[in-house]
Amino acid sequence: MQMRYLISSLLLTANVFAATLNLTGTVKAESGDLIKDAVVLLKVNGNLIAYARALSDASGKFTLLPGKEAPGEIATPIAKPADILAMKFAGYQVMDLKGRSHSFNNLPQGIYVLLGKTERGKIVNLGKFYHKGGALKIGEATQKEQKIKNLAKLVTASGDSIQLIVRKTGYLPEEVEFSSFNEDVGTVILKRDSLEDRIDSVMALMNLDAKIYQMTQPLVGSFGNGTYLYGSVLHGGDGYSSTILSSMRNALNSYSVKIPVTYGKDMMHGAAAISGATIFPHNIGMGATRDSNLVRRACEVTAKESWAGNVDLIFGPAIPVPQNERWGRVYEGFGETAELAVMMGAACIRGYQGDKYNAPWRVIATAKHFLGDGATDNGVDRGNSSATDSVLRALHLPGYEAAVEQGVLSVMASFNQIRGTHQHVDSERLTGWLKTELGFDGYVIGDWAGISNSTNPGSHDGCSYGCTTPTNRDAVGRAINAGVDMGMNEGDFVTNLKTLVNSGTVPQARIDDAVRRILRAKFRANRMDNIQGPAEYAGKANLIGSTEHRAVAREAVRKSLVLLKNENSALPISKAAKVYVMGTSYANNVGNQCGGWTLGWSSAPSDIPGATSIPSAIAQVATASVSTAAAADVIVYVTGEVPYAEWEGDIEDITFPDANATQLSTYKSQGKKIVTVFISGRPREANSLLEASDAFVAAWLPGSEGAGVADFLFGDHAFDNRSNKLPHTWPRNKAVFPVNSTEESPNWFPYGFGLRY
Numbered sequence: 082m083q084m085r086y087l088i089s090s091l092l093l094t095a096n097v098f099a100a101t102l103n104l105t106g107t108v109k110a111e112s113g114d115l116i117k118d119a120v121v122l123l124k125v126n127g128n129l130i131a132y133a134r135a136l137s138d139a140s141g142k143f144t145l146l147p148g149k150e151a152p153g154e155i156a157t158p159i160a161k162p163a164d165i166l167a168m169k170f171a172g173y174q175v176m177d178l179k180g181r182s183h184s185f186n187n188l189p190q191g192i193y194v195l196l197g198k199t200e201r202g203k204i205v206n207l208g209k210f211y212h213k214g215g216a217l218k219i220g221e222a223t224q225k226e227q228k229i230k231n232l233a234k235l236v237t238a239s240g241d242s243i244q245l246i247v248r249k250t251g252y253l254p255e256e257v258e259f260s261s262f263n264e265d266v267g268t269v270i271l272k273r274d275s276l277e278d279r280i281d282s283v284m285a286l287m288n289l290d291a292k293i294y295q296m297t298q299p300l301v302g303s304f305g306n307g308t309y310l311y312g313s314v315l316h317g318g319d320g321y322s323s324t325i326l327s328s329m330r331n332a333l334n335s336y337s338v339k340i341p342v343t344y345g346k347d348m349m350h351g352a353a354a355i356s357g358a359t360i361f362p363h364n365i366g367m368g369a370t371r372d373s374n375l376v377r378r379a380c381e382v383t384a385k386e387s388w389a390g391n392v393d394l395i396f397g398p399a400i401p402v403p404q405n406e407r408w409g410r411v412y413e414g415f416g417e418t419a420e421l422a423v424m425m426g427a428a429c430i431r432g433y434q435g436d437k438y439n440a441p442w443r444v445i446a447t448a449k450h451f452l453g454d455g456a457t458d459n460g461v462d463r464g465n466s467s468a469t470d471s472v473l474r475a476l477h478l479p480g481y482e483a484a485v486e487q488g489v490l491s492v493m494a495s496f497n498q499i500r501g502t503h504q505h506v507d508s509e510r511l512t513g514w515l516k517t518e519l520g521f522d523g524y525v526i527g528d529w530a531g532i533s534n535s536t537n538p539g540s541h542d543g544c545s546y547g548c549t550t551p552t553n554r555d556a557v558g559r560a561i562n563a564g565v566d567m568g569m570n571e572g573d574f575v576t577n578l579k580t581l582v583n584s585g586t587v588p589q590a591r592i593d594d595a596v597r598r599i600l601r602a603k604f605r606a607n608r609m610d611n612i613q614g615p616a617e618y619a620g621k622a623n624l625i626g627s628t629e630h631r632a633v634a635r636e637a638v639r640k641s642l643v644l645l646k647n648e649n650s651a652l653p654i655s656k657a658a659k660v661y662v663m664g665t666s667y668a669n670n671v672g673n674q675c676g677g678w679t680l681g682w683s684s685a686p687s688d689i690p691g692a693t694s695i696p697s698a699i700a701q702v703a704t705a706s707v708s709t710a711a712a713a714d715v716i717v718y719v720t721g722e723v724p725y726a727e728w729e730g731d732i733e734d735i736t737f738p739d740a741n742a743t744q745l746s747t748y749k750s751q752g753k754k755i756v757t758v759f760i761s762g763r764p765r766e767a768n769s770l771l772e773a774s775d776a777f778v779a780a781w782l783p784g785s786e787g788a789g790v791a792d793f794l795f796g797d798h799a800f801d802n803r804s805n806k807l808p809h810t811w812p813r814n815k816a817v818f819p820v821n822s823t824e825e826s827p828n829w830f831p832y833g834f835g836l837r838y
């Protein structure tokens with residue numbers, strides 16, 4: 082049954098959607114078997130965040146209620162539908178997932194919760210919805226009783242479509258016909274996905290050893306032990322080779338079961354492990370663009386260049402929602418709100434894999450790090466998070482919900498703990514939240530040695546903050562049973578896992594499920610049917626850093642820069658002005674503008690083939706560059722952080738001290754215009770520089786296309802409503818840090834701030 086239930090804003094049903102939604106049904110397989118834990122979704126306009134979701138129970142039955150998400154979800158209505166109908170509301174409020182109120186007149190794109198206020202002042206949660214941006218229309222209803230019925234109108238502008246989808250891992254998703262929001266849709270029969278038959282036929286050739294090898298991802302070395310092939314090999318932050326996949330193809334000849342071994346690499350901002358690649362702004366800058374279409378195009382470029390460099394598995398996108406800017410990985414996330422992780426994460430996965438695996442250049446994408454990497458106390462990398470489940474669900478889970486709906490093939494477990502539970506052994510979240518509630522059917526990969534028991538606490542080798550397992554073998558058992566499907570760079574993983582299966586500690590069914598997930602991803606990414614990779618992209622070195630690709634990155638840079646201050650019409654700079662670039666020893670080092678994960682891990686080389694530095698880009702535009710400050714009308718000062726990655730980037734003090742601030746103030750007092758371009762992986766309290774400058778540009782880590790910075794400074798940029806906005810609240814007063822806010826305050830620049838010129 083394929084039918085779209087079209088709602089017109091005039092349809093009565095739409096009016097009562099929120100209030101009377103009560104869809105029931107029973108899910109069965111063609112064999113007649115009842116299906117438990119089928120995911121049932123009510124989607125508005127195909128949005129990745131469902132309006133309502135439910136799971137079928139042991140008798141296959143489901144009940145879909147408004148905003149009925151998993152237990153503890155912020156959007157779970159506190160009142161039953163019938164009670165809501167009977168309530169009178171004196172007013173309404175729209176809140177985002179961080180609890181911040183918004184005006185109905187100009188609501189940014191995102192996920193919101195509608196609250197009703199009763200005449201006696203009680204606040205009722207009416208449910209969660211997704212909004213495309215712009216004014217939120219409330220129906221014309223004049224009766225207070227009727228107003229409550231309008232959540233439907235809020236989420237369904239006229240002509241929008243509502244879909245009821247039922248899906249379950251291993252079956253084809255079914256769109257179910259329904260004619261009212263309050264009915265029993267009867268029996269929904271799910272057909273087995275024929276892909277599973279293909280997986281069966283491969284698995285029939287595999288014994289226990291072959292399966293365990295398939296679950297193993299060692300560092301690049303051999304492709305197997307001569308008899309059994311590994312599932313994957315990787316290089317960490319510091320290695321890369323363009324010949325791994327071709328050697329792998331040759332190696333397959335000597336194996337009887339020829340399952341391609343994937344080659345995993347971090348491509349955090351473009352295929353930045355490859356010399357000459359197009360290097361995009363890090364995700365924090367992409368978040369500032371607010372342009373999900375641009376993110377999709379950027380990730381498409383990354384996938385194509387990855388294939389051109391013979392990489393078929395990307396450890397990205399990172400979709401943390403960093404809450405404390407002390408964290409060294411803040412720049413890996415798109416911003417401090419769930420909506421950025423949702424919009425941008427899904428867009429990037431679409432760029433990597435296509436829409437449900439239809440892109441010829443598709444790679445295997447890995448959403449990471451699940452769950453709560455951005456939620457750790459004090460922003461300590463790999464630390465513990467004391468966040469409650471409702472905060473985790475409201476802030477940190479939606480990105481994964483969208484990633485799963487977009488069909489992400491892999492998810493990486495996180496190093497952090499949640500209230501003491503290391504995420505590699507957290508069955509409640511890996512198997513409960515991710516695989517069951519969200520219905521993720523790809524594979525979970527562990528992070529780098531993340532399931533080993535640490536013998537050297539503090540060494541950042543996986544369990545530094547408290548693995549409690551006595552031995553590595555115990556850790557492997559716990560992690561696999563919790564839901565990890567592939568181990569990354571684990572020492573004795575193969576022997577440990579085999580022992581654990583033979584002793585019954587890890588059930589054979591768990592191994593079969595893990596291998597099935599890995600093979601499913603390989604089939605969908607076309608790795609099983611095309612060992613050579615896509616002919617148009619695989620090994621095509623001419624694609625790497627092409628003019629066309631660099632143009633996308635340059636556009637991203639222009640749209641990512643956030644103007645925090647612009648006095649005395651400092652920007653845009655006239656191309657005829659006498660411009661002096663100060664801070665060139667910092668700025669000529671293009672590694673600084675690229676940041677970590679660029680041709681290496683935590684540092685970046687100063688010379689990056691194909692990259693344009695900000696001073697050289699300025700020199701191409703400014704017709705009257707001068708070589709001394711004294712001769713200048715305008716001084717562009719480029720400064721900022723130097724590259725770092727992971728825990729090496731953790732800081733205690735958010736203040737950025739800059740030795741040149743006093744000198745800049747002197748120049749300013751002499752009537753010169755001071756424009757500061759601040760390069761950083763996160764907001765820093767930079768008050769002294771802000772004061773010393775007429776204009777201050779938060780440039781994040783823009784990557785290889787310094788020309789995008791020059792475009793912005795000299796006015797070759799057309800602002801649109803959404804772009805060039807803060808993805809994080811920017812601190813101006815340490816005493817109130819960390820803070821996440823959309824409200825104006827002398828103590829910070831709010832989330833979403835960004836001046837126009």
Ligand code: BGC
Nearest residue numbers: 316317318347396449528529
């Ligand atoms: C990081 C991951 C990365 C992996 C492989 C780990 O240290 O946490 O994000 O994918 O290394 O390089």
